[in-house]
Amino acid sequence: METKSWVRDGIHAVAGGLLAMLLSITNLPLLVLWLIALALSPVAGIGLIALPFMTVVLRARIDLQRRLAARSGVQIPRPYAPRPASAPPGGWRRYRWILTDPATWRDIAWLVPGAIIGVALGVVSLVLALYGIEGIILLPLWLYLGTDWYGYGLFWPIESFSEGLLALPQGVVILAVGLTAAPWLRWLDARFAKLLLAPTRAAELRLRVAHLTVSRADTVDAQAAELRRIERDLHDGAQARLVSLGMTIGLAEQLLDRDPEHVRKLLAEAREASGAALVELRHLVRGIHPPVLAERGLDGAVRALALSLPLPVGVEVELPGRPETPVESAAYFVVAEALTNVVRHSRARTASVTIRHDDGRLAMVVRDDGVGGADPRGGTGLRGIARRLAAFDGTMALSSPPGGPTVVSMELPCVLSSPRISPSSGTV
Structure with a gap:
């Protein structure tokens, strides 16, 4: 399974490198068109429409780069300032909003070096893969086409049967190196993009305030x-x-x-x-505020809640201490709401709750083996969980493919107090 995963990741990375290379080719035309739209700014009737339009296209291209970076494990948040409330598509306020946003100029600054890096790394990953593949198939192809085809091969010409035999293992090694290096090359491209496309400290503060x-x-x-x-x-x-x-x-x-x-x-x-x-x-x-929560803490309260449900719920809690009271209460109620959704909608036979504290964050995972298909837009339960978590700067992630399982992952920043001698875990 690990070998299959390694090969699959390598193939995806090579394909991602090819896509990034093709997208990078569009950077220079985008830059030229955006600068032309900027140069037309003195012509109010054209510039006030052309520049916002080109900025929308430019940001769509940058968003594609962010999505490619996310596939490589590098998250690049959108740093753009909120659009003014009453800014028509071609109005002066929208025009000024674009030019005064530092993220616009950082996007422009990334286009040329981003194109160079994207094309270079994409070519390297693609050539390594093609070079290895050619080494593997060259001998059978040479024998099939006939031994009089001397010098056959784009990257790797062979002129004898013995050279073809040597090309086969070398091709396997080079292909393996290419598939191994491709994800790292995609990661390097994503890290370089993050240098200019990620929010600055001022932008992060602005997004945080929003x-x-x-x-x-x-x-x-x-x-x-x-x-x-x-x-x-x-x-x-x-x-x-x-x-x-x-x-x-x-x-x-x-x-x-x-x-x-x-x-x-x-x-x-x-x-x-x-x-x-x-x-x-x-x-x-x-x-x-449940009395059992005050008396027995989050561990005991969740176990008591699980015992009251009409289906078996496994509970595993590893907390070396107790969260602060407001955080503990919020954690209990989001777990309770998630389990209520399981009972009402999932048609599950079993469920489980896992609660751990790691690196200053309280992580809670509620899983069930139901029918799946949960959607935060379809009801108030999941939206209520997200709102309650957001009040404490927490997050929620949902995985619920049709057919299940459904996994609700929730996190809350918190600091524990009153350390216990040993964590407790078990099954209810």
């Missing part, structure tokens, strides 16, 4: 929705029962002298109503 603004708005909305839920649950549940309880006690007070037997029944009903109200209040408190 992200925090959105997450803060989502957090405020989530808190408002949570308060409305608590108010609704109190009004429709415990409050209604307490009102009914008061009316029952009042009626019993009026009948105390006339009908003691009826009063006894009313008091029994009042006792049942008070018990039901107490149960509803406990459920409401658990929805705000």
